[in-house]
Amino acid sequence: TILARQFVGMTRLRVEGLLTAFPKLLDGAGKDHTYIETESVRYVYQPMEQLYLVIITNRTSNILEDLETLRLIAKVVQDVCQTSIDEALVIKNAFDLIFAFDEVISFGYRESVTLSQIKTYTEMDSHEEKLHQMIQQSKINEAKEQAKKKQQELAKQRAAQAKEDKAAAKLGGGSGGGGSSDLGSLEKQLAALQTPSSNVADIPPAAQPSFTYGESAPVIKVSGGAKKGMQIGKKKPAAAEMGAMPVAAAAAAATPAAAADAMEEEEAKPAFNPLLEPVAVQISEQMSATLQPEGGLVGDIKVNGTFQVTVLDTSRADLVAFKVSPQDSRYKFKVHPNLNKASQVNNVLEIRDPSRAFRANVAAPLLKWQSTSSDEGTLPLTFECWPSATGDGAEMTLTYELTDGHPPLNDVEIRIPCPKSAGPKINSVEGGECGYDEANQCVVWKIEQVNADQSSGTLEIAANTDSDTLLPLQVTASSEKLNINMDILECYHQTKQEPVKCALTKSMTYSLTIGE
Numbered sequence: 001t002i003l004a005r006q007f008v009g010m011t012r013l014r015v016e017g018l019l020t021a022f023p024k025l026l027d028g029a030g031k032d033h034t035y036i037e038t039e040s041v042r043y044v045y046q047p048m049e050q051l052y053l054v055i056i057t058n059r060t061s062n063i064l065e066d067l068e069t070l071r072l073i074a075k076v077v078q079d080v081c082q083t084s085i086d087e088a089l090v091i092k093n094a095f096d097l098i099f100a101f102d103e104v105i106s107f108g109y110r111e112s113v114t115l116s117q118i119k120t121y122t123e124m125d126s127h128e129e130k131l132h133q134m135i136q137q138s139k140i141n142e143a144k145e146q147a148k149k150k151q152q153e154l155a156k157q158r159a160a161q162a163k164e165d166k167a168a169a170k171l172g173g174g175s176g177g178g179g180s181s182d183l184g185s186l187e188k189q190l191a192a193l194q195t196p197s198s199n200v201a202d203i204p205p206a207a208q209p210s211f212t213y214g215e216s217a218p219v220i221k222v223s224g225g226a227k228k229g230m231q232i233g234k235k236k237p238a239a240a241e242m243g244a245m246p247v248a249a250a251a252a253a254a255t256p257a258a259a260a261d262a263m264e265e266e267e268a269k270p271a272f273n274p275l276l277e278p279v280a281v282q283i284s285e286q287m288s289a290t291l292q293p294e295g296g297l298v299g300d301i302k303v304n305g306t307f308q309v310t311v312l313d314t315s316r317a318d319l320v321a322f323k324v325s326p327q328d329s330r331y332k333f334k335v336h337p338n339l340n341k342a343s344q345v346n347n348v349l350e351i352r353d354p355s356r357a358f359r360a361n362v363a364a365p366l367l368k369w370q371s372t373s374s375d376e377g378t379l380p381l382t383f384e385c386w387p388s389a390t391g392d393g394a395e396m397t398l399t400y401e402l403t404d405g406h407p408p409l410n411d412v413e414i415r416i417p418c419p420k421s422a423g424p425k426i427n428s429v430e431g432g433e434c435g436y437d438e439a440n441q442c443v444v445w446k447i448e449q450v451n452a453d454q455s456s457g458t459l460e461i462a463a464n465t466d467s468d469t470l471l472p473l474q475v476t477a478s479s480e481k482l483n484i485n486m487d488i489l490e491c492y493h494q495t496k497q498e499p500v501k502c503a504l505t506k507s508m509t510y511s512l513t514i515g516e
Contacts, residue, residue: 005098019056042063043056073104076097078421078422082421116472273312279311281491283505283506286509287379290516291514293385293386300372302372303372305483306365309358309363311359313360321350322349324488332369332371333367354495381450383473386398387471389466389467392464394463394465402456407481414473416443418442423463430457476509477510480506
């Protein structure tokens with residue numbers, strides 16, 4: 001015995017005794033499924049490759065109900081193990097199988113569930129959990145962004161402090177010896193220049209001094225230098241010389257620091273491609289809906305949209321503003337907190353505080369909207385799904401047709417779940433191409449474009465599995481036509497009132513579920 005699960009109160013010895021007796025009672029193991037009755041219990045079993053799936057019940061139970069339960073559990077085992085069914089795979093997926101068995105049988109009775117529902121229950125997929133995870137991830141990203149900004153600020157402060165310390169060290173080294181030592185050093189330098197034995201040839205030609213003598217004192221002129229060179233004429237007071245030296249040293253230290261800051265700002269500023277427009281605007285919408293296999297909506301159609309701006313050149317568009325089309329009353333709009341809500345009433349999107357301008361190459365969603373509808377005419381495609389059971393599995397015929405008056409659709413993709421062990425077979429396909437995705441265990445039907453000339457298509461597939469396994473279908477598509485009437489009427493700089501060029505792109509994506 002590899003795996004056993006009991007749903008009524010029995011002792012361990014009783015369970016082990018019943019399971020040990022089963023191999024001795026086997027007869028006709030080549031059948032798909034059969035049963036064996038003893039004086040007290042009934043064994044309902046089904047061979048699964050090298051293993052047996054067994055249900056032990058009392059003799060008063062409904063055998064038809066037991067066979068239906070056995071068939072559903074067999075599908076569960078096949079779905080969990082995916083490829084082949086052997087001892088290693090059963091042990092590996094033991095807990096998943098136990099959880100699935102608990103969804104099929106409760107207190108000894110079979111629950112009215114399908115395989116797709118069991119998968120949903122065991123996966124425990126929760127919309128609220130996903131929303132919570134998205135909120136938590138958003139907080140984490142925001143904290144990382146703030147930490148990154150703080151790190152950059154601290155790095156700049158450390159760099160500035162290091163420059164100040166270096167400048168102070170230079171300044172202290174030049175004037176730390178006192179007035180007498182500075183004056184003595186200056187006199188020694190002048191004496192060295194006036195001494196005939198000085199090696200003037202070692203000085204570069206651009207800086208070699210020439211000497212002329214006047215009535216009071218020699219005057220030094222540096223050839224090739226600035227017109228206003230060092231002049232030694234009337235002797236200045238020592239205090240004046242000492243007062244001028246720190247100022248000159250500070251100016252000399254400040255000049256490299258300012259140049260370094262300018263170089264850092266130049267390096268930090270992101271490069272801008274002059275061939276692009278200074279502003280990129282993307283208006284996108286997503287439509288989602290759930291359909292019944294035979295047609296018809298389940299719930300409402302949901303549409304979510306975003307008006308997103310990316311400034312590429314902050315020198316021309318750091319305070320870019322937009323005048324957009326009037327708001328559609330069918331939608332609920334939300335405005336970014338940094339925008340002026342009073343202007344948004346007049347369909348103008350502009351920054352509330354000019355000090356919080358756009359950052360370069362950072363996408364900023366300025367406007368969001370959403371709506372719900374029960375009008376099937378807004379869907380881009382209509383579907384008809386015809387699953388049917390066969391002697392060795394199930395078949396499905398799927399057709400689609402473009403809704404009248406709807407713009408062309410691009411990259412249409414339809415995914416039909418089907419385990420590899422079911423051996424899916426594509427009988428025929430009209431429109432696009434169809435294949436099997438082993439990684440995601442599904443049949444994929446791709447249509448490059450659906451338009452008025454190629455407005456419909458049909459797919460027929462067969463698989464050695466239950467028809468419920470082939471549901472739900474996932475349909476995705478895209479279009480350049482938005483559901484909302486949203487356009488940019490004007491684009492300009494908020495303070496300069498100068499027009500700003502922008503590159504506008506629109507995209508609409510569809511996500512439909514059939515037979516959930």
